[in-house]
Amino acid sequence: MILKKDAEKLKKARGVSIRYNNELASSIQLAFTYKGVQCRETVGYQVNQQGMNSASNMLGEIKNKIAKGTFFYADYFPKSKKLEIFGGAVTGATVKDYVDRYIENAEERGLAPSTVTGYKKSRNGLKPLWLVKVTELDQLMLVNFVKASSAKVKAKTISNRLSVLRSALDDAIIDKLVVQNPVAGFKVSKHIKVESNVNARKQHNAVTPFSPNEIDKIFEAAEGTVKAIIQFCNATGVRSSEWVALKKQDVCLISREVTIYEAVVEKQTKGTKTISGRRSIPISREVAELLEEEMDKHDSDYVFINSKGEHWNQDSFRKHQWSKVLEKAEVKYRYPYQLRHTFAARNISKGINLWKLTKLMGHKSPQQLYQHYGNFIDAYEKKSKRENAA
Structure with missing residues (x-):
């Protein structure tokens, strides 16, 4: 730093000034107008004639870029509070x-x-x-x-x-x-071939439900809480994120129904994604009994608890339990989500009202059923016409 009396002798261009701390020159400051805003920014040059000249050149460069429309505030003042107004874009942004x-x-x-x-x-x-x-x-x-x-x-x-x-x-x-x-x-x-999700037979490629025979094999290969979870999913069509979040207070054994309020996504429990996702699903006496048995095993708020006394992680269940069950059952591997597809296909084949099925699955409208299960719906309708014509 130099004394104020010495700094005042330096040549200064318009818009370039010196800031002082008591009797000492502390820094050089530039003043200019950008987008109608009066801006004052300190630059890191030393307070001497060379520093004043460099600051003057910088100010000229800034004004030139402002005139051309190529000035980016963050290029010159990356730590400025003015970035809250002008944004942090820089010329070399990647x-x-x-x-x-x-x-x-x-x-x-x-x-x-x-x-x-x-x-x-x-x-x-x-x-x-x-x-x-x-x-x-x-x-x-x-x-x-x-x-x-x-x-x-x-x-x-x-x-x-x-x-x-x-x-x-x-x-x-x-x-x-x-x-x-x-x-x-x-x-x-x-630019690349995009495979259609639906084939010529209106079959959704992602929908490969389990056959009744496969379901029987899976039940036989599973045991304990794992079997209860699989049976529950098969009977209700709930998502994996929903059964892991199911709590005892969401189960009514008297009216025999479960209500889906929450889901676990990315290890966080939250409300269902949509209003339609919050729904009540009727359960059979058999399912009610298996839920009661699971709830009586522990004091947790959750219905299904793993061997560590914690509520399940759906990915862990899929990798370490579900995969072993399918291997033991000698059933072709599919994700647990196919139990939900199995639930939908089974109910469609029984002629369930599509609006009712929509509510049971937590969809907004039957349109989602047509998108995923169009071939099952068509097959049922053809079967009904044949039976009515007989």
Whole structure:
């Protein structure tokens, strides 16, 4: 630092000033107008003539960029409080910078943990594009990314990743870093083959319910609480996230029904995703008895408890219990979710009212049933016509 009397002798350009601490010159400050806002920022040059000249050159550069519309506040003042007004966009901002910001914003807005986790998985999948500058990202890069990714993951996963990228780069437009979002309008299906979820027979490829014979084999191979869980899921069609969250107070043995209020997602218990997800499901006497037996085993608030005295983790159940049961039963492996599909297909084949089934499964409308179980519904309707015509 130099004395105030010596600092005052230095040549200063307009907009460049010196800040003082008592009788000592402490720093150099720039003053300029950006987007109608009067800005004052301290720069790190030493208070001497060379520092004053450098500050003057910086101010000239800033004003020149402001005039051209190419000035980004964070490029020059990354720690400034003014970034709360002007945003933190920088000229060299990368894809990862914007995706990270998008995820941080999602967490601050309190989005569901499962949603944030999905965003993070998409961010990891976008790693080949992380270091690409947003200003340099183009559709050719996206095409190459899609084609390379298609060798490892399905088209739907790629689309999910690009959806996160598209939303993240909308902020780059707001920041005026780019004029147009490079991912907007980009169609994965134009560059790789996208397999349809429904085949020519209207069968949803993801729906492979268990046959009655397979269900019998699975029941025989299971035992104890694991068997009770499988029987309960088969009888009610609940999701894995719902049975792990089921509490004793949600079970009425008198009226023989269970009410679904909560679900465990990403290890957090929360209310059902939709209003329709909150529902009451009637249960048979047999199911009521197995639930009663499970609840009498322990003092926990939850219905189903594992060997450690804790309520189950659905992923752990699938990996360590469900897989062993199917192997023992010599039944082709499918995810536990197929028990839900089995419940739906079985009820459709019995001619249950589709609106009633919609409520039992926690859907908003029968449209979701048609999307997943169209072939089962068609088969039942053809069977009914044949019987009526006989």
